[in-house]
Amino acid sequence: MDTVIATSEKKPHLIFAPVPAQSHIKDMLKLAEFLHHKGLQITFVNTDHMHKRLLKSGGPHCLDGSSSFRFVTFPDGISHTTEDDDGSIPLFYYVETTFLTPFLDLVKKLPTRPTCIISDGFMSSFTIEAAQKLGIPIMLYWTLSACGFMGTYQIKSLIEKGLVPLKDESYLKGEFLETTIDWIPGMEGIRIKDLNTILQTTDPDDLILRICIESTQNSHIVSYNIFHTFDALEPSIVNALSSMFSQIYTVGPMQFLLDQVPEYEKQTEMSNFSSYSLWKEEPTCFEWLKSKEPRSVIYVNFGSFTVMSMDDLIEFGWGLANSNHCFLWIIRSNLLVGESTILQPEFEEHIKKRGFIASWCSQEKVLNHPSIGGFLTHCGWGSTIESLSAGVPMICWPYLWDQVTNCRYIWKEWEVGLEMGKSVKREEVTKLVQELMGEKGDKLRDKAMEWKEKALAATGTNGSSSLSVNNLIKEIITLSRN
Known part of the structure; x- marks a missing residue:
């Protein structure tokens, strides 16, 4: 009671x-x-x-x-x-x-x-x-x-x-x-x-x-x-x-x-x-998500603290674009180390053919949207437990601190994710996205839904x-x- x-x-x-x-x-x-x-x-x-x-x-x-x-x-x-x-x-x-x-x-x-x-x-x-x-x-x-x-x-x-x-x-x-x-x-x-x-x-x-x-x-x-x-x-x-x-x-x-x-x-x-x-959320991404098929979009967000080089950003971008899957990608204003997050027009135009780029969003609402089929994440605990609660499997690219521990448990213990190498290579990004979003990812999705049910219980x-x-x-x- x-x-x-x-x-x-x-x-x-x-x-x-x-x-x-x-x-x-x-x-x-x-x-x-x-x-x-x-x-x-x-x-x-x-x-x-x-x-x-x-x-x-x-x-x-x-x-x-x-x-x-x-x-x-x-x-x-x-x-x-x-x-x-x-x-x-x-x-x-x-x-x-x-x-x-x-x-x-x-x-x-x-x-x-x-x-x-x-x-x-x-x-x-x-x-x-x-x-x-x-x-x-x-x-x-x-x-x-x-x-x-x-x-x-x-x-x-x-x-x-x-x-x-x-x-x-x-x-x-x-x-x-x-x-x-x-x-x-x-x-x-x-x-x-x-x-x-x-x-x-x-x-x-x-x-x-x-x-x-x-x-x-x-x-x-x-x-x-x-x-x-x-x-x-x-x-x-x-x-x-x-x-x-x-x-x-x-x-x-x-x-x-x-x-x-x-x-x-x-x-x-x-x-x-x-x-x-702490960031202004962009609701326009939900209009874009509405136009997508169920479980057809991979959501990409590296949290509020992760930073990376422009080279890594470009490798992620080409990897996502080459996967032939739609993606919603959150690129914070301070995501890049010592650089502006303004992308080269030709690169931005290319990745926008399949993707939607926003500076921030309501993550829990995104993860629970029916069009989302996977999550490329830095494995912060907030993102991890929100993904488990939504029944969404993950690709793990931990950045710092306890994120590597969460990553280990995501792919090894909870069996709801795939581990990515620390060095960002577009070929690996493409391969992992295709695996997670394709038939090979069905087992991970089923397991993620089991954890959602256990969380509800x-x-x-x-x-x-x-x-x-x-x-x-x-x-x-x-x-x-x-």
């Missing part, structure tokens, strides 16, 4: 603190929105820069919610060179050095004392200290897969065993990365190359390496860890995490939980709330995610009464 706060009862007040990046904000917004529908009061904290980007992409009223769902902001201290600049390179330095004080000031000025902070796990370097100073309980929300978390968590053990950092760059080309790691709980047969790419460094003082270690080890400081996955998808790792931590909650896919909120509640409580995106009545998020709400209510 669902737990909903009684109207006569004082609402627990939650503060959400996401990493200022597209996928992290989106996942945390969805959890916040769902908990708000269950009767909890929400204060969602963005940096000034990210809040302005959300308003620019969605319109001045896109974040209008209700009196019990408020957005507040604080400065991130980063000098942004463009409006699309996330400040991703120095971000974690600023998280460590400048976020604490403005966050404390912000919380102290709130009209209602918070019941609990729900912090992105990778913001915990300052949110845990803030919670301690304020005397407020804290929960960590890991907006990545259980396998992605576990692989990152194990970096500390890899260092202790002398495997990281790498002795020199020759280790990146030899057999070392093929080494199988047989001691990670729930990840039998995993190779070093399948773990977070940040461990592929020769610098023992690498900032991101240290942040990954500190953040994941912080999971032991708190009493509650939330994961955006579902039990049937990663059973062995979820079991391992359950034995490592006192309380874990698996709450994925969040969109399926939100889909169960009655429409009249959405219209009454959050009538104008409509934006999860997990978020249905008495499903694992439904029960887990219900237990989470009960715990929050208990905290509010203490």
Whole structure:
């Protein structure tokens, strides 16, 4: 039975603190929105820069919610060179050095004392200290897969065993990365190359390496860890995490939980709330999709952070065009390294014969469109769980971090994708697209649909995610009464 706060009862007040990046904000917004529908009061904290980007992409009223769902902001201290600049390179330095004080000031000025902070796990370097100073309980929300978390968590053990950092760059080309790691709980047969790419460094003082270690080890400081996955998808790792931590909650896919909120509640409580995106979405692509046959289009999107060279872009373009399949390709304004994304007219004209190019789109809506038959992806967790939820198989071209772990699970464990080499070759792109979109891809499509059904079951009545998020709400209510 669902737990909903009684109207006569004082609402627990939650503060959400996401990493200022597209996928992290989106996942945390969805959890916040769902908990708000269950009767909890929400204060969602963005940096000034990210809040302005959300308003620019969605319109001045896109974040209008209700009196019990408020957005507040604080400065991130980063000098942004463009409006699309996330400040991703120095971000974690600023998280460590400048976020604490403005966050404390912000919380102290709130009209209602918070019941609990729900912090992105990778913001915990300052949110845990803030919670301690304020005397407020804290929960960590890991907006990545259980396998992605576990692989990152194990970096500390890899260092202790002398495997990281790498002795020199020759280790990146030899057999070392093929080494199988047989001691990670729930990840039998995993190779070093399948773990977070940040461990592929020769610098023992690498900032991101240290942040990954500190953040994941912080999971032991708190009493509650939330994961955006579902039990049937990663059973062995979820079991391992359950034995490592006192309380874990698996709450994925969040969109399926939100889909169960009655429409009249959405219209009454959050009538104008409509934006999860930092980029302005182009709805015209849906008119183009309408003209295509079912499962005839491959969707191509490398996420919000991946960058590539113009040479890679051209290889992808020719590979897609030569596949003889239609494609919807998202090319962000900042996709290319140090170059303009303006394509040569003859090249753009050629790929447009079969393709549609947009700068951004509503990805979940695209993936659930009947004309979509496959997804060429960077394997970010947001994209991966959205593809699984839509029953769409994938071609995997991971870029960084936990994306390589997700890639391994997509093609090896979940059997819903094909792995692509790191070096972009048009011939390989063509071959993989033809395989995925043709008869050879039917088995992958069938498997993807099986995972969709399992995800629906997990978020249905008495499903694992439904029960887990219900237990989470009960715990929050208990905290509010203490």
